[in-house]
Amino acid sequence: MRPAPLALVAVVSALTFSTGAFPGPAPHRPVARAATLGPAALRFGRSIGSPTEGHLLGGTHLEDAPYLRVVPAYSGGDVRWGLEPLVTMIDRAARQVRRQFPDAITSVGHISRAGGGDLDRHHSHESGRDADIGFYIRSATGRQLLPSRFVQFRGDGSSVGWPGAYFDDAKNWQLVSALVTDPEAHVTHLFVAAPLRARLLAYAEKMGSPAAVRMRAAEVLQQPHGALPHDDHFHVRISCPSHMSGCVENPAARTRKAPAMIAHGRRGTLGHGLVTRPPTPSPVPATPAGPVPAPADEQTPDEDPSPDAPPAAMPVPIDDVDG
Numbered sequence: 001m002r003p004a005p006l007a008l009v010a011v012v013s014a015l016t017f018s019t020g021a022f023p024g025p026a027p028h029r030p031v032a033r034a035a036t037l038g039p040a041a042l043r044f045g046r047s048i049g050s051p052t053e054g055h056l057l058g059g060t061h062l063e064d065a066p067y068l069r070v071v072p073a074y075s076g077g078d079v080r081w082g083l084e085p086l087v088t089m090i091d092r093a094a095r096q097v098r099r100q101f102p103d104a105i106t107s108v109g110h111i112s113r114a115g116g117g118d119l120d121r122h123h124s125h126e127s128g129r130d131a132d133i134g135f136y137i138r139s140a141t142g143r144q145l146l147p148s149r150f151v152q153f154r155g156d157g158s159s160v161g162w163p164g165a166y167f168d169d170a171k172n173w174q175l176v177s178a179l180v181t182d183p184e185a186h187v188t189h190l191f192v193a194a195p196l197r198a199r200l201l202a203y204a205e206k207m208g209s210p211a212a213v214r215m216r217a218a219e220v221l222q223q224p225h226g227a228l229p230h231d232d233h234f235h236v237r238i239s240c241p242s243h244m245s246g247c248v249e250n251p252a253a254r255t256r257k258a259p260a261m262i263a264h265g266r267r268g269t270l271g272h273g274l275v276t277r278p279p280t281p282s283p284v285p286a287t288p289a290g291p292v293p294a295p296a297d298e299q300t301p302d303e304d305p306s307p308d309a310p311p312a313a314m315p316v317p318i319d320d321v322d323g
């Protein structure tokens with residue numbers, strides 16, 4: 001009688017995974033594995049189909065950590081499953097930002113449902129290769145702010161509806177840098193609004209970041225067409241791992257959808273993967289990219305006027321999440 005090879009492989013896989021990517025005691029990992037897959041697939045799980053028309057087998061669950069949280073507004077429904085390289089990449093990037101900035105906490109939104117498939121208010125996120133990551137936000141005095149939902153920012157680094165909240169250039173660039181140089185996953189898209197893209201690249205240049213990293217970032221940072229401009233979070237997509245049969249790199253063009261819906265934008269029918277052209281100028285009044293004068297910290301040296309949460313009246317376009 002033969003032992004149960006699948007169970008054995010699954011255990012070995014789980015051990016390898018937890019010791020390799022996460023320091024400290026291995027957290028409980030409800031990693032679903034499909035019984036019909038071979039050993040290679042068991043390590044990675046499988047992304048089937050495309051980001052806009054697909055599903056996920058044997059996904060990996062993103063766990064909370066001292067340096068990583070799921071933003072409360074997006075924590076319902078356990079939409080935090082992804083292909084292993086995506087999930088571990090997010091964890092590696094979050095830890096890298098934390099190493100640079102000891103107070104940094106990375107804010108994650110939706111990834112995929114446990115088995116992937118349709119996800120309300122998203123066009124993609126179906127095959128375990130897409131994830132939303134909130135911006136790092138700082139107060140006027142540099143304190144990290146952790147709102148309960150994503151917050152919009154303008155190209156000058158100020159928040160659209162939250163006075164005293166600023167786009168944290170240093171941490172956001174560190175995250176971008178970590179994602180685009182990840183040793184295991186290959187990022188194909190990193191959606192963000194054009195003014196913020198310009199701001200990040202200008203910051204990176206000012207700080208003397210390696211040209212190769214800046215070029216790679218410039219390649220994948222894009223403002224999508226036919227979807228939200230992504231002025232409140234990054235949307236990151238990784239490529240199909242090599243030799244993963246059934247994984248479809250790009251969404252198929254949809255030709256029978258009503259143009260009116262596409263024009264509507266927030267609920268447009270285009271998936272992110274359709275968006276590979278260079279960004280066009282943002283409808284948001286773009287302020288000059290590049291170093292922006294820091295908010296006047298010196299005016300309020302002894303106190304931090306920024307509340308920990310955005311005003312209740314702040315516009316929340318996030319409910320129509322993204323493409």
Ligand SMILES: [Zn+2]
Nearest residue numbers: 131132235322
């Ligand atoms: Zn997204």
